[in-house]
Amino acid sequence: MYRPSAAPVAAISLALLLAACGQSAPPPPPTPVVTIAAPAQQKIVDRDEYVGRFVAVDAVEIRGRVSGYLEKIHFTDGQLVKAGDLLFTLDQRPFQAAVAQARADLARAKSQTDLTAADLSRAETRWQQKTIAEALYDQRVQAKRAADAALQAAEAALKTAELNLEFSELRAPVSGRIGDRRVSPGNLVTGTTSLLATVVSIDPIRFEFSFDEASYLRYQRIATQSGRADERGTKLPVALRLLDEKGFEHNGTVDFVDNVIDTSSGTIRGRAVFQNKNALFTPGMFGRIRVPGSPEYEALLVPDSAIGTEQIRKFVYVVDAENAVRQKYIELGSLQGALRVVRSGLEPGDRVVVNGLMRARAGAKVTPMTEEEQKAAAQQQQKQKQK
Numbered sequence: 001m002y003r004p005s006a007a008p009v010a011a012i013s014l015a016l017l018l019a020a021c022g023q024s025a026p027p028p029p030p031t032p033v034v035t036i037a038a039p040a041q042q043k044i045v046d047r048d049e050y051v052g053r054f055v056a057v058d059a060v061e062i063r064g065r066v067s068g069y070l071e072k073i074h075f076t077d078g079q080l081v082k083a084g085d086l087l088f089t090l091d092q093r094p095f096q097a098a099v100a101q102a103r104a105d106l107a108r109a110k111s112q113t114d115l116t117a118a119d120l121s122r123a124e125t126r127w128q129q130k131t132i133a134e135a136l137y138d139q140r141v142q143a144k145r146a147a148d149a150a151l152q153a154a155e156a157a158l159k160t161a162e163l164n165l166e167f168s169e170l171r172a173p174v175s176g177r178i179g180d181r182r183v184s185p186g187n188l189v190t191g192t193t194s195l196l197a198t199v200v201s202i203d204p205i206r207f208e209f210s211f212d213e214a215s216y217l218r219y220q221r222i223a224t225q226s227g228r229a230d231e232r233g234t235k236l237p238v239a240l241r242l243l244d245e246k247g248f249e250h251n252g253t254v255d256f257v258d259n260v261i262d263t264s265s266g267t268i269r270g271r272a273v274f275q276n277k278n279a280l281f282t283p284g285m286f287g288r289i290r291v292p293g294s295p296e297y298e299a300l301l302v303p304d305s306a307i308g309t310e311q312i313r314k315f316v317y318v319v320d321a322e323n324a325v326r327q328k329y330i331e332l333g334s335l336q337g338a339l340r341v342v343r344s345g346l347e348p349g350d351r352v353v354v355n356g357l358m359r360a361r362a363g364a365k366v367t368p369m370t371e372e373e374q375k376a377a378a379q380q381q382q383k384q385k386q387k
């Protein structure tokens with residue numbers, strides 16, 4: 001039986017081994033490039049956030065002061081109105097007739113007053129001449145006093161009639177937005193019993209929120225440290241964002257803190273005021289308010305995106321002098337825009353990895369570059385390509 005010789009196989013293997021030994025080993029992969037930056041050092045104030053609602057400064061029910069049939073409506077449901085704008089008109093004919101009657105009564109009272117004054121003047125002359133009885137003189141005096149009283153009553157009746165005529169036109173007591181009409185023309189308006197509409201003021205507008213007792217004590221101590229006896233007398237600047245907004249774009253001031261803590265919830269009520277020129281804010285709308293929660297202090301800050309999470313601990317990657325990545329556990333503070341306060345675990349001179357976290361591993365070598373260095377390198381490469 002034929003068996004192939006092992007010599008050719010050995011020769012081929014030896015040739016392949018010699019060829020492999022003649023080739024150089026592949027170069028190691030380049031170290032990954034990461035963007036580094038030193039922690040920012042800033043004076044900051046921590047902010048506390050609370051959810052609350054907008055409340056109108058003024059909310060007024062439009063009700064009649066006199067009774068009558070509704071004749072005309074002078075607004076569109078939901079429109080903005082100014083203080084003094086005419087809203088409703090009642091049938092004015094009964095009130096105009098009452099004014100005319102009161103004026104006639106006043107004229108008659110004035111005439112009677114003039115007559116009794118003349119009678120009294122003649123009686124006084126005759127009384128001095130002793131040609132009139134004392135009883136008759138007393139009658140003239142009493143008649144003059146009664147006429148004067150009747151004149152005053154007629155003047156008051158005319159003022160009342162004129163007021164009722166004025167009240168037949170219902171005007172906006174405050175500027176703001178009016179709701180829908182509750183009564184249609186032709187219906188009887190029964191004095192203050194009939195609710196015709198409501199008006200809520202829009203600009204400025206209030207924002208009410210509540211905070212807990214511990215926060216209240218902290219704010220009071222901050223006020224004491226700042227030389228203020230109480231936060232209530234200070235117009236604290238605050239910022240607000242709506243539910244569909246990401247940033248706190250609206251600025252206002254705290255104008256009121258309640259004088260008691262609600263024992264059922266352990267919270268106290270605060271209130272801020274915001275300008276509302278474009279009528280964006282509406283009473284009842286939710287929002288989130290941010291208020292100063294600490295004195296000003298010096299802090300280290302890093303981009304919030306540079307912070308990693310390991311179970312319940314937070315960390316950042318830093319690059320040491322040998323360009324090796326090290327993991328540092330840190331304690332976080334408040335968020336200041338895109339930056340996060342680092343309360344402990346970081347030094348001002350640390351080179352923090354702010355971009356390229358996915359390429360960084362603890363103990364691995366990297367090529368650290370600042371953002372400016374990366375931009376300069378990119379521009380240099382672009383120039384070389386153009387050549």
